[in-house]
Amino acid sequence: MEAFQVAIAERVAEQHRHHGKSQFFVVWAALLVMTAIEVYLTYQNMQPVRMLTILMGLSLIKAALIIGYFMHMKYEISRMKWLTMCSLVACLALMMIFFPDALRIISLGVK
């Protein structure tokens, strides 16, 4: 690496040295608990739409924990956080344009 890249990497490593080990275990336990809740809900015969809403809500929380703590996004500068996350969410949201078409197929009665 270039000298200034090494300097930046060293600074990032220095930031990581201050992360407590215990917070990673707490995040891991929270992820396992949320997974257990998801599996528990599967056995409750809930309405599919309601269950999907809860499962996706839990998945988004799990994703935020993984990105924030395990991938260290929480400790990046705000420009990095906003640019990466906003572009990702915008692109994924654009793909939802296909869903009305899926519903249209049902109403057309296509087998």
Next chain:
Amino acid sequence: MADATLTHDPPAAYEPSLFGTYSKKIGMWLFLLSDSLTFGALLYAYSYGRISTPNWPTPFHSESIVNATIMTAFLLTSSLTMVLAVRASVHGDAKTQRLWLLATMACGMGFVILHGREWTKLIAEGLTLPVFPKQPGQAAGGEFADVSKTVPQFAATFFGLTGMHMLHVTLGVIYLGVIALRRNFIPILLVFWLAAWLGTPAYSPFHYGSHVILVAAIVCSIVLWLKPKVYDSSDVEVAGLYWHFVDLVWMFIFPLVYLMSAKIL
């Protein structure tokens, strides 16, 4: 017109990064953003099929749900061991870093083995793709014999999505192996390839799928031969980003594909 004097600052010894971090890490983030769109497209394709198909199959019995839950626990635990490996690397503790990396690889391999077992079971019961070889005695009366014909979108999206994820996990294990063991990992990788190739029957998709490991071994050999180096904490952190990403994607595949298609009696 007044004369203007343009002055330049002397070149700086330290140029701050636009994103506050080193370029290798920014490169991995950009790759992960593009890869998340690949998985996003596959997840949307699966969801599209699910919404538009009234008779969408629900093939996952309690046994499959338990299996997928253990797989999820493997991945979550592997993320913990990975982050501990990164922590050990920034503290300069090479031995602990290697042990955590090996633990991460073990969890990843456990995930792939359980996933392979799940696929094998579903294929034996008749859920298949036209590109898969025909199995002897496969499922004329299997539970999913009709599913592949009446709702072909299910098998296509299920195997496409989970297969792409399994490929990512496999390549992730290889990536971590190279970071942890460097050249010493190549013979181990070749042993894995032989075990996967010879240990699976010829009609299994994993029989020819195992050649991914051989290709990876060749690519890794070339990379390690061209640019041998001792991987530092930034390399471990960048590898960790990739590994956490495959965990992150599974957090959406598990509920959408398995839990929402569970057949709980």
